[in-house]
Amino acid sequence: MKKIEIIGFNFSYSGGKPVLRDINLEIGRGFFGLIGPSGCGKSTLCLALNGLIPHEIAGVKTGKVIVCGKDTDKYHTRQMARHVGMVFQNPESQLFSLCAEDEIAFGPGNFGVSWREIKKRVAQAIKKLKMEHLKNKSPEQMSSGEQQKTAIAAALAMHPADAGSDMPILEKEKLVIAAAMALDPDILVLDEPSANLDPRSAEEIFAILKKISQEKIIFLVSHNIGQIFRYADTVAVMDRGAIVMCGAPADILNSEKLLDYLDLPAISELSNELRLKPMALVAEDIAPKIKFSKEVHFKSKIVYRKNPVVKVDDIDFEYVKGAPILQDISLEISRGEFLAIVGNNGSGKSTLALNMIGILKPQRGNIFINGKNTKKEKISDLVRSIGYAFQNPDLQIFEDTLRQEVAFGLKNLHLPPDEITKKTTDALNYVGLQEYADSDPFSLSLGQKRRLTIASILAMGPKIIILDEPTTGIDDRIVKSLMKLIVRLNREGHTVINMITHNMDLTARYAERVVVLSGGRIISDGPVRKIFAQADILEKANLMRPEINRLGHILGNSEVLTTDDVLSLL
Amino acid sequence: MKFYEYVYRDSFVHRLDPRVKLAWLFVFSSAVFLTSQPWAVTAIFLSCIAVGLLAKLPQGQIWDSIKLFVILMPLSYIVLYLFLIGIKWQAVFEALVFSEKFLLLILASIIFTMTTSARDMLLSLVKIKVPYTFAFMLTIAIRFIPLIFKETNNVINAQRARAHEFVFSLLRPVDTVKSFVPVIIPVFTLLLKRAYELSLSIDARGFGSQKKITYPDRLKFGADEILASVAMAGFLFFALKML
Numbered sequence: 001m002k003k004i005e006i007i008g009f010n011f012s013y014s015g016g017k018p019v020l021r022d023i024n025l026e027i028g029r030g031f032f033g034l035i036g037p038s039g040c041g042k043s044t045l046c047l048a049l050n051g052l053i054p055h056e057i058a059g060v061k062t063g064k065v066i067v068c069g070k071d072t073d074k075y076h077t078r079q080m081a082r083h084v085g086m087v088f089q090n091p092e093s094q095l096f097s098l099c100a101e102d103e104i105a106f107g108p109g110n111f112g113v114s115w116r117e118i119k120k121r122v123a124q125a126i127k128k129l130k131m132e133h134l135k136n137k138s139p140e141q142m143s144s145g146e147q148q149k150t151a152i153a154a155a156l157a158m159h160p161a162d163a164g165s166d167m168p169i170l171e172k173e174k175l176v177i178a179a180a181m182a183l184d185p186d187i188l189v190l191d192e193p194s195a196n197l198d199p200r201s202a203e204e205i206f207a208i209l210k211k212i213s214q215e216k217i218i219f220l221v222s223h224n225i226g227q228i229f230r231y232a233d234t235v236a237v238m239d240r241g242a243i244v245m246c247g248a249p250a251d252i253l254n255s256e257k258l259l260d261y262l263d264l265p266a267i268s269e270l271s272n273e274l275r276l277k278p279m280a281l282v283a284e285d286i287a288p289k290i291k292f293s294k295e296v297h298f299k300s301k302i303v304y305r306k307n308p309v310v311k312v313d314d315i316d317f318e319y320v321k322g323a324p325i326l327q328d329i330s331l332e333i334s335r336g337e338f339l340a341i342v343g344n345n346g347s348g349k350s351t352l353a354l355n356m357i358g359i360l361k362p363q364r365g366n367i368f369i370n371g372k373n374t375k376k377e378k379i380s381d382l383v384r385s386i387g388y389a390f391q392n393p394d395l396q397i398f399e400d401t402l403r404q405e406v407a408f409g410l411k412n413l414h415l416p417p418d419e420i421t422k423k424t425t426d427a428l429n430y431v432g433l434q435e436y437a438d439s440d441p442f443s444l445s446l447g448q449k450r451r452l453t454i455a456s457i458l459a460m461g462p463k464i465i466i467l468d469e470p471t472t473g474i475d476d477r478i479v480k481s482l483m484k485l486i487v488r489l490n491r492e493g494h495t496v497i498n499m500i501t502h503n504m505d506l507t508a509r510y511a512e513r514v515v516v517l518s519g520g521r522i523i524s525d526g527p528v529r530k531i532f533a534q535a536d537i538l539e540k541a542n543l544m545r546p547e548i549n550r551l552g553h554i555l556g557n558s559e560v561l562t563t564d565d566v567l568s569l570l
Numbered sequence: 571m572k573f574y575e576y577v578y579r580d581s582f583v584h585r586l587d588p589r590v591k592l593a594w595l596f597v598f599s600s601a602v603f604l605t606s607q608p609w610a611v612t613a614i615f616l617s618c619i620a621v622g623l624l625a626k627l628p629q630g631q632i633w634d635s636i637k638l639f640v641i642l643m644p645l646s647y648i649v650l651y652l653f654l655i656g657i658k659w660q661a662v663f664e665a666l667v668f669s670e671k672f673l674l675l676i677l678a679s680i681i682f683t684m685t686t687s688a689r690d691m692l693l694s695l696v697k698i699k700v701p702y703t704f705a706f707m708l709t710i711a712i713r714f715i716p717l718i719f720k721e722t723n724n725v726i727n728a729q730r731a732r733a734h735e736f737v738f739s740l741l742r743p744v745d746t747v748k749s750f751v752p753v754i755i756p757v758f759t760l761l762l763k764r765a766y767e768l769s770l771s772i773d774a775r776g777f778g779s780q781k782k783i784t785y786p787d788r789l790k791f792g793a794d795e796i797l798a799s800v801a802m803a804g805f806l807f808f809a810l811k812m813l
Contacts, residue, residue: 081776398755
């Protein structure tokens, strides 16, 4: 029996353009991976699988979605929940209990399953996701990985599990999954379960899902192309609402057509350059096939100038007495540097950034921006020198048009109206949003919103720009175009400070200098190649080498960072 | 200082059914106001400290949060009583007993909240027949309030990073409200989005698919609870009748 059957399905949100177009899919078993550019309709398709479309989400639809023999038109999500466990994109807002155990017990509880049976399912889901240590933790105290695990476990526990199956999954992420599993569904739908995870945790989640896929259907949407191709049994590619490719992962990966829709991970691009078939997904796929014939020490290009634009002079910072967030931080940044500050969640990156722009003041030590002490300057003066673009654009957007949004900061600086108009137009042109100048910012895509936040900072004229995770949640192609903008800013004399949690590919490709934060201290600071050559530092900060660097490491040169580096060594 | 937060410890008091602790809180704090026997009040007060010690609560942290009361309350009552009763030792004595009663109220509430997790509290509500949906709503509120604060703080920082200055002035109410618009709109947008996502995921887990709901049945009224209740009743009888 086909567990998931989608026949001629079309959907558009009320008053909007078609989001899904003529989708036809049949899935009987195993691990199904769906990829495609941001905004192609992947998430919307997930919402159709458990009846949220059409029952909870307003829009126009035609065609049929039949899951486990039930037509979603006739069965409400509440009923479909018996068959379909769903794990949504944002783990934070789908966990509503005060501890993991209650979260997982919630789903089966709604079906009136006996408390004894629930306890059994909760225990099984927790075991499968390897999250025993999270049982009594509240979602608030978890990392996103832990939350995700819980959500998956909660979805799993919704249907009765087989005895004796022993499967492992990460914290928030783990929690979300565990919660979905507690309902013990036949089908587990996951929308970007690895979006907030570090590479190691993402790998762990995929491995757990792979095991679960032996007994349940896994329907997974992700931007982690590498992992999808390695773990899925079937891969489908979606573009502008239609499924354009569908088949075995190896066939799709090696088809030239794929490149029309998506950018591949750097390691796959390398194997393309080297004309190695089949396409590589991890360093080990290429390592046995090539050899470095030259020994080269790459030069680092950092130039330390005399007058740093940012000087952090031995600071300590704490929100609550006795719980230091930053300790003994000293850092000098020269004009025109491209710097990455990397470190896990909770390592103190955002707190350091807020200290640099003067919103927070260090308890000990001083920070100088262009020689001026942040403790003595007004924020309205500091923003002319240093700007901070927050990760989530929704934190700042509140005006009716992009133009007004960008003008907001300028008005706060009390500039004359004609200067505001000019600077606003210039900034929007610079980031390539001029054609949307008079539209509603809420209608923009996430990638465009990021550009808007950069424009609203740029307009105030700072020469130092701090970007907090500019690339999370958007696909590789949009990341590249955004980074192009940032590189251009840097070439034109801006100092760029990039805050990065997980994306080491990005760090390796763009940063000249890397500062590694761990537990509120700087544990390493130097040229990017030197950082990736230090295995112990990476280990300590829980960072993973990007694939290309790992390839270099395997072949004996840990300073390799880019495709060009590899080519130059052959 | 957040003295009201649950502090996890492996102790007899922590393990007790919240209903027993709730009863203790109410009965003991009303008992001190029903008696005027100084020794009875002192005994009850000391018993409260004993419960705190039994619960292995962080003494330094509790002291930090109540030291102002401990110092200021007796002092101010002494001054007040000296006025009311006249300059006699009795005034000082009575003031001290009266302060003891209020300090007990504060201390007992702190011990209760520090030893009872919100989820156990809510389960005990369900046990005393508060509708599950209502308890569920409370759970969601407790879970999301800290998140709302965090998010609001992020929005404030994001707007300050664009040189926005907030106005706090009773004399300029319109300006004050206006200066908060750049915070209120994003916070509401974020909250609505969150609420929407939350409602979808509650649906996806089958909430409301049928009337009968099984909720965690973790609380048990066992030997420990009976022991604690008997000890409480016995002690009160002794304190109020014998002293």
